[in-house]
Amino acid sequence: MRRLIMLGAVVWYGAALVGNCDGSEPKPAAPPELGDVAWRRGLELAAQAARKDGKPLLVLFDEVPGCETCKGYGRNVLTHPLLVEAIETCFVPVAVYNNIPGADEQTLKAFKEPAWNNPVVRIIDAESSEPPTPV
Secondary structure (H helix, E strand, O other): HHHHHHHHHHHHHHHHHHHHOOOOOOOOOHHHHHHHOOEEEEEEHHHHHHHOOOEEEEEEEEEEOOHHHHHHHHHHHOOOHHHHHHHHOOOOEEEOOOOOOHHHHHHHHOOOOOOOOEEEEEEOOOOOOOOOOOO
């Protein structure tokens, strides 16, 4: 009986780790380039959320999949718990992949960001313009 209870606890805990205790699909693992931040995808939808929440956007332009520099930035910078908390609390984070066609490519062009570049972070307002420089 004790082994059965232990087995049940292990199965329940394992299911909780992959996020499907409620029968939902497991959440896919985030690419290493993005670290632990819950990045949104799609600048316009993120801007709508930023307007609603009254927060600026933190836009990450990054290769996904990316080079070792991009993966290292995700693993070493974007996994620090204090940084992750600050990004998710103070901003609406949005990731723009700088190496794929489509909407991300259009966003790159609008911001004059080069494709296949190392990680670039911008803080912008919900209207997708650079904030004024503090005096």
